[in-house]
Amino acid sequence: MNHVRPTMPLRPVRSAFRNRTTQTLSRRRYATEQPPPPPPNPSQSPKEPSRVGAFYKSFGSPLIKCYMGALFVYQVTYWGWLKLETLEEKKNNDDEIAKLKEELKTAVVQQKDKTRGLLEQGKEAVESKVEEGKKKGWLSW
Numbered sequence: 001m002n003h004v005r006p007t008m009p010l011r012p013v014r015s016a017f018r019n020r021t022t023q024t025l026s027r028r029r030y031a032t033e034q035p036p037p038p039p040p041n042p043s044q045s046p047k048e049p050s051r052v053g054a055f056y057k058s059f060g061s062p063l064i065k066c067y068m069g070a071l072f073v074y075q076v077t078y079w080g081w082l083k084l085e086t087l088e089e090k091k092n093n094d095d096e097i098a099k100l101k102e103e104l105k106t107a108v109v110q111q112k113d114k115t116r117g118l119l120e121q122g123k124e125a126v127e128s129k130v131e132e133g134k135k136k137g138w139l140s141w
Helices: 051-136
Strands: none
Touching: none
């Protein structure tokens, strides 16, 4: 079975006239009686603005512009300084790499010269032994 249930409880509709509050009018009893003073209306009696509010109302926009300009200049200066630092670090690293390459090249050349010298000595030692063997002949023992 298909039952429909209301999501909100059903209430009788009230008329708009019941909810309206009735204004009580104060009437003068005698003609000599003074009428009551009207209630103070905030729009008719303007308040004097505070000094702080008046200051920021007149100088707020220029202060914000000045602050934003200073912040922009700071950020641009910081970015430029950071860029220069990065370039300096890169140059220092490149110089160090070039220096290490040069040291490696000289070390390799020295190692080659040393091995050539040892090779020459070994060659001479072998040749001298061969010459000794030639002089003594085949049966030197």
